[in-house]
Amino acid sequence: MFLFAGFLLNPAVIIAEDSYPSSVILFIGDGMGLEQIYFGQLVEYGLVDTSSILSFPYNTTVSTINLEGTTTDSAAAATAISTGVKTLNGRIATNWNAEMDLTTILEIAQQNGYATGLVATCHLTHATPAAFAAHDSSRGHYQAIAEDFSQANVSVMLGGGYGESYIGNYISDFVDQGYEYIMNRTALESVTNTPVLGLFASGSQPPLHTMLENSTIPTLSEMTIKAIDLLNATNQPFFLMVEGSQIDWAGHDNDQIYLAHQIIEFEKAVRYVKTLAEQNSDWQVLVTADHETGGFSVEDYSFQTGIPLETDSFTEKQAKRTARAQEIEVDWSTLGHTNTRIILAGMGPYTEQIQNAVHHVDTFSIMRQAIDGEIEPVESGYYTGFLPIYVRYLIGLSSAAIIGSASYLIMKRIIKNRKRKT
Ligand SMILES: [Zn+2]
Structure with a gap:
């Protein structure tokens, strides 16, 4: 009876079958600790609703430490997630001495006939998206990473980075290959075909709380919705990585207003995909972080401002979020990253294995099973x-x-x- 009630509450548990090839949607909140998720929930929903990130049928916490057993950066963490191999800080899908390129989950997906996508609010050559479609000894080699991107055949790439320091010098290579290149929100709305390269800012996108309603730059959830539409329309299984890139930067700044807007936007993108996945039992949806940033905690709160309502305008919602973020007393212990365990949550094929996951590298294995049924990284073992x-x-x-x-x-x-x- 108890179990039966559980199934009713979680329809995904009853209908998801462990089979491949399945579409995989991976969300990475850069710098997103558990307290950051809770903080976003308090600001946006108060006691009315739970964060979608905390409402998946399976969830656990995993370790983020790098190969040396020390605090990871986004490059080593994204490499562990994308390749199943631990490496040193700074490496982009290469092993510890950068002599071996490590095969990424996006490349495995392509080898299995998948359409693929990368969505982020940073410039796309930044560490997290880079570790899925490029290989380099250093996260700082933006030009080499951009060149790798131009040869990576990713079907949908949406984010920042049309400046010459980032992807700017390679845009003609994309166009020559048949990519539709778009630069603003209106163009994103009307695009219907893949491959598409959407770069909406010279570098990274501006912080959401500084953006206006009529901005020419799409939000993370708008880019996610479009990416799913485009990938779905290919009639191939697809792999999509969506990064909430600036949760980390809010943490480095110890800025709770910046954080509130970033974590809420990320949660909205997750919420949208989670709702869709409830109708698509063959989709694997995973949400994780690369590490925690800021040693952040929620101490106390006393709200004078009501929660944002569906009927509120963009500007009203924005003002309420800013006000509520300030009505929460928080604490930060560092301007850097921490070793705090981070969330791994999900639904769909193979996600029951989340319960046994202990480190980022296990996220790779769970994804790989949904793509080709294998568990191990392509290169030799977790501890290469x-x-x-x-x-x-x-x-x-x-x-x-x-x-x-x-x-x-x-x-x-x-x-x-x-x-x-x-
Ligand atoms: Zn960081």
Whole structure:
């Protein structure tokens, strides 16, 4: 009876079958800790509703540590998620010494006949989207990453970065391959074919709380809705990665107003796809983060402003979100990233395995199963490169020991000689 009631509450649990190929939609909230999700829920829904991110049939928390066992950056974290292999900070889908390109989940999807998409509010050459369709020793090599993108055959790419420091120099390569290149919200609304490259800002998109209703720049949820429409229309299974890129930047700034608008917009995109997935039992939807940023926590709240209503205008909603964000007392412990465990939640094929996930690399395995039924990364194992690093530490330790004892012996002799002289 108990179980039966559970099934009624979660129709996805009863109808989802573990079969492949299934479409995979992966949401990554950059810098999104559990408290950030809760904060967004308080601002947007108060006690009326739960964040869609916290309402999936399966959820757990996973570790984000990089290959060295230290705090990750977005590049190493995105590589762990996209390839199933832990690496060093800064690497874009390459192993620890950057000698091996690691096959990404987007590339595996393409090899299996999938249409693919990347959506973000940063410039697309930024670490998280880069780690799905480029390979480089460093996240800072934007031109090399843009060149990789221009050869990656991604069906839908939407975000920022038409400036020459980012993708600007490669736009003609995309157009030559038949991409429709669009630069504003109106063009995004009317586009109907893939492949499409939509770059809506020179660099990253401006922070949402500074944008006006009639902005020429689409929001994350508008880009997500369009990407799903376009990918669905290909009649192929598809892989889509959507990043809430600036949750991280709000964390680095310790700015709760910036954070509120970013996390709420990300949640709206998740909510839209989750609702669709309830009608598409063969879609795998996953939501995770790459790491937490800011050591953020909600301390207390006392609201004077009501929650944003469906009937409110864009500007009214924006003002309410800003006011409510300030009515919450929060605490930040750092301007950087933390090792706090982050959420992995989902629905659809193979997502019951979320319950056994312990690290980012398991997210890769869950996605890969939905694409070709395999679990392992294409390259050799989760800990590719771990041994050389271990050996490197041992060499470091023994050199320190040798230098240390040699200096001790020399000092001893000098002191002895001095004593003789006196
Ligand atoms: Zn960051």
